[in-house]
Amino acid sequence: MTWGTDRVTVAYGSTTALQEVSVDLQPGQIAMVVGGDGAGKTTLCRTVVGLEEIAAGAVRRPPRTCFQPETSGVWADLTVLENLQFVAGGYQLPPEHSRARIGELLEVTGLASAADRLGRQLSGGMRQKLGVAMAVLSEPDLLVLDEPTTGLDPVSRLELWSFINRSAQEGRALLISTTYVDEAERGDVVVALDEGRVLASGSVKSIIDSMPGRLFAASESLGARSWHRGDGWRVWSPDGVDMPGATPAHPDLADVVIVAALLSETS
Amino acid sequence: MLAMIRKEFRQVTRDRRTLAMLIVMPVVLLLVFGYAASFDVDEIPTVVVGPQADQAAERLPDLFAVESVDPDETAGDAEQVLVAGDAHVAVVADSTGPTVLIDGAELFMAQAALQATTAMQAQVPNLSVEVLFNPDLDTSAVLVPGLAGLIIVFVGTLVTSMSVVREREAGTMEQLAVMPFKPKDVFVGKIAPYFLIASIDIVIVLLIGTLLFDVPFNGPVLPLALGAVMFLFVALGLGVLISSVSENQAQAIQLALMTVLPQVMLSGIIFPLSSMAAGVRWIGYLLPLTYFNQVAKGVMIRGAGLGDLLVPIGLLVLLGSVIFGLAVVRFSGQLRPAREKVTA
Numbered sequence: 001m002t003w004g005t006d007r008v009t010v011a012y013g014s015t016t017a018l019q020e021v022s023v024d025l026q027p028g029q030i031a032m033v034v035g036g037d038g039a040g041k042t043t044l045c046r047t048v049v050g051l052e053e054i055a056a057g058a059v060r061r062p063p064r065t066c067f068q069p070e071t072s073g074v075w076a077d078l079t080v081l082e083n084l085q086f087v088a089g090g091y092q093l094p095p096e097h098s099r100a101r102i103g104e105l106l107e108v109t110g111l112a113s114a115a116d117r118l119g120r121q122l123s124g125g126m127r128q129k130l131g132v133a134m135a136v137l138s139e140p141d142l143l144v145l146d147e148p149t150t151g152l153d154p155v156s157r158l159e160l161w162s163f164i165n166r167s168a169q170e171g172r173a174l175l176i177s178t179t180y181v182d183e184a185e186r187g188d189v190v191v192a193l194d195e196g197r198v199l200a201s202g203s204v205k206s207i208i209d210s211m212p213g214r215l216f217a218a219s220e221s222l223g224a225r226s227w228h229r230g231d232g233w234r235v236w237s238p239d240g241v242d243m244p245g246a247t248p249a250h251p252d253l254a255d256v257v258i259v260a261a262l263l264s265e266t267s
Numbered sequence: 268m269l270a271m272i273r274k275e276f277r278q279v280t281r282d283r284r285t286l287a288m289l290i291v292m293p294v295v296l297l298l299v300f301g302y303a304a305s306f307d308v309d310e311i312p313t314v315v316v317g318p319q320a321d322q323a324a325e326r327l328p329d330l331f332a333v334e335s336v337d338p339d340e341t342a343g344d345a346e347q348v349l350v351a352g353d354a355h356v357a358v359v360a361d362s363t364g365p366t367v368l369i370d371g372a373e374l375f376m377a378q379a380a381l382q383a384t385t386a387m388q389a390q391v392p393n394l395s396v397e398v399l400f401n402p403d404l405d406t407s408a409v410l411v412p413g414l415a416g417l418i419i420v421f422v423g424t425l426v427t428s429m430s431v432v433r434e435r436e437a438g439t440m441e442q443l444a445v446m447p448f449k450p451k452d453v454f455v456g457k458i459a460p461y462f463l464i465a466s467i468d469i470v471i472v473l474l475i476g477t478l479l480f481d482v483p484f485n486g487p488v489l490p491l492a493l494g495a496v497m498f499l500f501v502a503l504g505l506g507v508l509i510s511s512v513s514e515n516q517a518q519a520i521q522l523a524l525m526t527v528l529p530q531v532m533l534s535g536i537i538f539p540l541s542s543m544a545a546g547v548r549w550i551g552y553l554l555p556l557t558y559f560n561q562v563a564k565g566v567m568i569r570g571a572g573l574g575d576l577l578v579p580i581g582l583l584v585l586l587g588s589v590i591f592g593l594a595v596v597r598f599s600g601q602l603r604p605a606r607e608k609v610t611a
Contacts, residue, residue, distance in 0.1 A: 050444075051445070066445065074439075075439055087446070090443075091447060134442075
């Protein structure tokens with residue numbers, strides 16, 4: 001059984017927040033939803049967990065689906081331990097199992113020493129780790145995390161990703177939204193969104209392979225289809241024709257997403 | 268500085284609801300409260316009983332609005348009418364001479380009635396006057412029952428609405444929506460602490476009132492407890508309803524105050540309902556605190572029992588059912604709004 005959405009459309013009045021968006025992920029897979037602000041990432045996450053009314057399409061989710069909202073979902077007035085205990089109670093985990101699971105998660109996330117600290121007293125990284133721990137506590141089949149790493153320092157991001165990977169290895173399907181394209185490359189499946197529409201989707205390799213035309217590297221901008229990358233420029237040739245003053249380059253996911261956005265603009 | 272002022276004006280005008288409240292509500296409140304704020308008593312609901320009831324009723328000044336004249340009823344019957352709060356003055360015209368019984372639980376009416384009867388004693392020397400329930404016309408005795416109601420409104424409406432909105436602002440309401448709670452579990456869990464706190468508050472206020480301010484507690488506890496529980500349901504329901512239409516805590520506070528202020532001014536706690544202009548008085552009759560105040564005063568001061576208070580308690584049950592029911596429906600709808608095709 002795979003989870004996700006089938007051509008889902010979500011509208012707020014006359015504004016279409018998602019237009020025929022499909023995501024497909026299997027147990028043990030990580031699906032990354034990547035896009036800029038207003039792309040529809042949060043709406044997609046909320047739709048998958050059942051918080052948004054859909055105008056068309058269908059959602060496939062297992063009975064045990066857990067969610068970490070963008071705000072981390074941590075209760076600020078409860079301690080780390082109380083947050084976890086509340087979630088365990090909400091999912092009616094047997095007390096023995098709950099105690100063991102909470103102890104395990106506190107250790108894995110490195111939050112054991114902060115167990116008695118209030119949610120509001122945690123750093124951003126700790127709060128996000130606690131949020132993910134709360135979401136994963138009941139051992140869901142599908143875990144939806146809305147921008148769990150936004151605003152985190154590089155070390156906290158790495159720690160959180162180690163925890164996320166562990167969850168996937170345990171057989172869970174994860175749908176994670178992010179604004180960072182490099183982070184999206186960690187996914188087995190990537191869905192790039194722009195203004196509620198899918199720009200590209202599939203595995204990182206298939207998305208890169210599907211890029212039409214050719215990509216070139218240049219030392220300066222060569223027109224409207226150029227963008228800055230690292231210490232140089234990338235230039236996209238839609239018809240694959242060689243670009244004077246530029247050398248062929250291998251595209252990565254970021255390049256392909258930009259090309260998809262350019263294509264979307266012209267169409 | 269000009270830039271700062273311009274930015275502030277922009278922010279104020281962007282929040283249309285707050286702006287409307289800042290401009291429209293003072294006018295509305297001034298008009299409503301202006302017509303309500305009156306200690307002048309123009310008429311007092313009065314019953315006249317005893318063999319000479321007809322003659323006595325004819326000789327009463329206009330201040331006493333005679334609602335019933337019954338020569339067959341006795342002083343005991345008349346007193347029972349006052350206990351039930353159906354009238355606030357009873358004239359007993361029997362062979363022992365005319366007696367005016369005044370309901371001391373309605374302070375301003377009692378003062379006006381006393382003044383009028385003192386003037387009448389010049390023409391009717393054998394007229395005796397008796398203030399029942401609160402013979403010294405003690406202000407705290409009259410105010411404390413209403414204060415208990417105000418505390419219920421404060422905790423039930425204001426604090427509850429803020430708590431629900433805070434949960435939504437923090438994003439934790441989404442967590443609750445996704446967790447395997449039924450909406451009613453979240454609803455009951457959310458309001459239960461405030462129900463308990465408000466209940467404890469009422470007991471504390473009434474204990475302090477009776478022990479420290481010598482407020483009488485003449486009636487049985489049961490009708491007061493019943494009225495308080497019903498009123499608490501109304502207040503909590505209002506709190507949840509307010510939270511369902513508020514985007515943030517500031518809006519919730521504003522809206523909650525808009526429900527609290529009219530209840531303070533128009534429920535009869537401070538100004539007698541009968542002194543208010545008819546239109547404003549009807550607003551008072553729609554407010555739940557009006558009926559809780561009647562129950563609390565009835566039990567504590569007049570010693571009224573459940574049978575005497577069926578109307579206000581019944582109205583509290585009605586208001587509670589409507590408001591609490593609406594709150595449950597809205598809360599449940601907002602907690603899980605999605606109605607989509609799902610394949611598990």
